[in-house]
Amino acid sequence: MTKIGYAISQVLEKFLDEQGKRLKPATMRKYREVIELLKDCLNGYAYQSLDKEESGLYKREDMKFCDVFGSEKILPGTGEFMGYFMVRKVIAGKEFLKYSGTVTKKLAKWLHAEGFVDERSAEFAVEAGSEASKVLPGAEELSNMLYDIxxxxxxxxxxxxxxxxxxxxxxxxxxxxxxxxxxxxxxxxxxxxxxxxxxxxxxxxxxxxxxxxxxxxxxxxxxxxxx
Missing domain, CATH: 2.40.50 (OB fold (Dihydrolipoamide Acetyltransferase, E2P))
Known part of the structure; x- marks a missing residue:
């Protein structure tokens, strides 16, 4: 059973509010930056995976993706976020790239704990976030090495x-x-x-x-x- 009626932007803000109660300010700034980038990715690209009925709703509402759709659309977009958006659209160092995977993993666990997504979806996203934390910094290093030669x-x-x-x-x-x-x-x-x-x-x-x-x-x- 999952919660309904909450827009993505509301859910992500709730996640940040709760993390802010336990994290140091410097760490919290990184969390917020990753979540803002995730929102940018969802707003810019997630509409491509909508079915016909959802696309019609999206066009009629004439609002940002994260203000139209609910929490069930967050985790399906994290693959593109880590595999494409963070690589292609964001200029970031290895430490921040690692953080993007860590925050995604934390978000997935929190979404399940709060009843926004089912266990299977959360587990898949947690695995993907863990993998991203490991490989994105190395991919950035390889990219720089290829540039140098x-x-x-x-x-x-x-x-x-x-x-x-x-x-x-x-x-x-x-x-x-x-x-x-x-x-x-x-x-x-x-x-x-x-x-x-x-x-x-x-x-x-x-x-x-x-x-x-x-x-x-x-x-x-x-x-x-x-x-």
């Missing part, structure tokens, strides 16, 4: 270039074999061992690869998506 290739040297989200298919002594989400060919790229060690199975990196006479190189590196 970008290479300039002149138009005279450039034979071909590919923009894609790449995953590691195989590790070689002095590099990796990558495959794109859209271009599924195999691209062998020489990388320092330190970079290869940071790139875990299942992680995707947004890269621009350029081919010259001596192989493929990273021309431009974007975000790393670990979730």
């Amino acid at each position: 970008e290479e300039y290739i002149s138009s005279d040297e450039l034979i071909e270039e590919v923009f894609d989200h790449f995953s590691i298919m195989d590790v070689k002594p002095d590099g990796v074999v990558l495959s794109g989400l859209f271009d599924t060919r195999r691209f062998y790229v020489k990388l320092p061992h330190g970079v290869v060690d940071k790139w875990h199975d299942g992680w995707e990196a947004s890269l621009q690869l350029g081919k010259t006479g001596d192989g493929w190189h990273i021309i431009s590196a974007g975000n790393v998506y670990p979730l």
Whole structure:
């Protein structure tokens, strides 16, 4: 049995009010910042998962997502929040990225304890939050390392270039074999061992690869998506 009749914005404010009773001011500021970012994510993207009837209601109300829908819509949006929004839309250091997962985990537990969501939904979100706390800082570190090894290739040297989200298919002594989400060919790229060690199975990196006479190189590196 879950509670109904509370808008997302009201539920999240209640969560923050209760956390404020036990947390130090500095920690509370981080909690509030994470929750505000979660609201931004829900308001900006969660409408895409609405069914036809819900979409009609959303358009008629002409209000922000978090002021229209209730607590049952919070946890389904946390996957996109941690896996996309915090990586792509937020400029943050490793510590704050870790906090985003921690706060999401705390929120999920609180929502269940207060009767806003069922146990299964909360458990799934708690696991996702724990995983995000572990992998988001490492993904940010890898993103910075890839940026540091970008290479300039002149138009005279450039034979071909590919923009894609790449995953590691195989590790070689002095590099990796990558495959794109859209271009599924195999691209062998020489990388320092330190970079290869940071790139875990299942992680995707947004890269621009350029081919010259001596192989493929990273021309431009974007975000790393670990979730």
